[in-house]
Amino acid sequence: MATILYSNYSSYYSMIARLCLAEKQVTYDLHDVDIHIKMEQFAPEYVAMQPNMTVPVLDCDGNIIADSRLILHFVNQHFGGVDLFPAADAEAIEKSLELHYAFSIEDLTMGNALRKSPIARIALGRGLARASRRCLLMMKSHPELTEAYTKKLALEEERKRLILSEDNNYTQMQQRAIGLCDMLEEQLAQHQYAASAQYSLADVVWTIFLARLVMIKFDHLIAERKNLSDYWQRMSTRKSYAAANICTKIPVSKLIRIIFALLFKS
Ligand SMILES: N[C@@H](CCC(=O)N[C@@H](CS)C(=O)NCC(=O)O)C(=O)O
Incomplete structure (x- = not known):
């Protein structure tokens, strides 16, 4: 399967997708979407794929899944490894996801x-x-x-x-x-x-x-x-x-670049 994840390093929902893919040990291509400085989520080609202009988006053999909650279920169903949504616990898991x-x-x-x-x-x-x-x-x-x-x-x-x-x-x-x-x-x-x-x-x-x-x-x-x-x-x-390269701290140099872009870029 050709699998691509459109993600941003510090984005919360992108991290959910990355962690799920890592748990299922899926090999994939990571495409970094600069949502802060270049605002690549507004590019027409991206909007055609995700009209809400958000990350993450998973492209699996041309099948586009454009929401982290849907990605969780898709990845669990379509890839091998441990079942992360077993039928016996499905109700409790879904309730937890809902919260x-x-x-x-x-x-x-x-x-x-x-x-x-x-x-x-x-x-x-x-x-x-x-x-x-x-x-x-x-x-x-x-x-x-x-x-x-x-x-x-x-x-x-x-x-x-x-x-x-x-x-x-x-x-x-x-x-x-x-x-x-x-x-x-x-x-x-x-x-x-x-x-x-x-x-x-x-x-x-x-x-x-x-x-x-x-x-x-x-x-x-x-x-x-x-x-x-x-x-x-x-x-x-x-x-x-x-x-999954989970982010709990944005590097200072990156933070400065983001703040600079927010303050001064058009
Ligand atoms: N419901 C979506 C929410 C995704 C979302 O809000 N992503 C944020 C980053 S964590 C984003 O792309 N923000 C850029 C923007 O809204 O322009 C999901 O679960 O995938």
């Missing part, structure tokens, strides 16, 4: 970043405005993709409201992240893994959730929970974790 995907990690991450420094706040504001401008520009040069760019533009406006406006949802997102850690702690008191006694798709997503908590310096939420802390130790030392 995970109902949470907006982006709102928590961005909300946190902009509270770290005034520069980050300005950069994020400009970044969101830059994305809106890019949509308008692309609409003019590619009128055949107007529908996709119009939808994306509306999403950018909604992001501004949720993250930057006075009625932003940051406090609510913090509370919900704590609630998810409590839920995991309770689950892990009953079985070794997030949804059952076996490693499953649920563990793929919760590993990335915990990695993100570490990245935004919310690791105390892990450390203060015994089961969760043991679990994180086990998950972050699995072979697949290293193979």
Whole structure:
């Protein structure tokens, strides 16, 4: 099978796809999509493949799967190795995935970043405005993709409201992240893994959730929970974790380049 993953190193949902592929020991080509500086997700060829203009996208022999949750199931079904969605635990795993995907990690991450420094706040504001401008520009040069760019533009406006406006949802997102850690702690008191006694798709997503908590310096939420802390130790030392190149810290040089682009690039 010719398998290509369109991914970005620090992107949360790309990491979910990479970790799942690593767990199933799938060999694939990795195409890095620069979603921050060059904004390659807005390119017409990319939009034709993923009209929501997001990563990850999995291309498996021309079969395009353009959402991390669908990628989890696709990879599990179409590649050999351990079944990460066994029928006996399917209900519990699906319930766990549902809880995970109902949470907006982006709102928590961005909300946190902009509270770290005034520069980050300005950069994020400009970044969101830059994305809106890019949509308008692309609409003019590619009128055949107007529908996709119009939808994306509306999403950018909604992001501004949720993250930057006075009625932003940051406090609510913090509370919900704590609630998810409590839920995991309770689950892990009953079985070794997030949804059952076996490693499953649920563990793929919760590993990335915990990695993100570490990245935004919310690791105390892990450390203060015994089961969760043991679990994180086990998950972050699995072979697949290293193979998937999970990011818990964006290198400073890269961060500076991203902030510079958000502040000054058109
Ligand atoms: N529901 C999608 C969400 C993907 C998503 O939001 N990806 C982010 C990176 S983590 C992205 O591509 N952002 C770029 C953009 O929105 O322009 C999935 O699960 O794959």
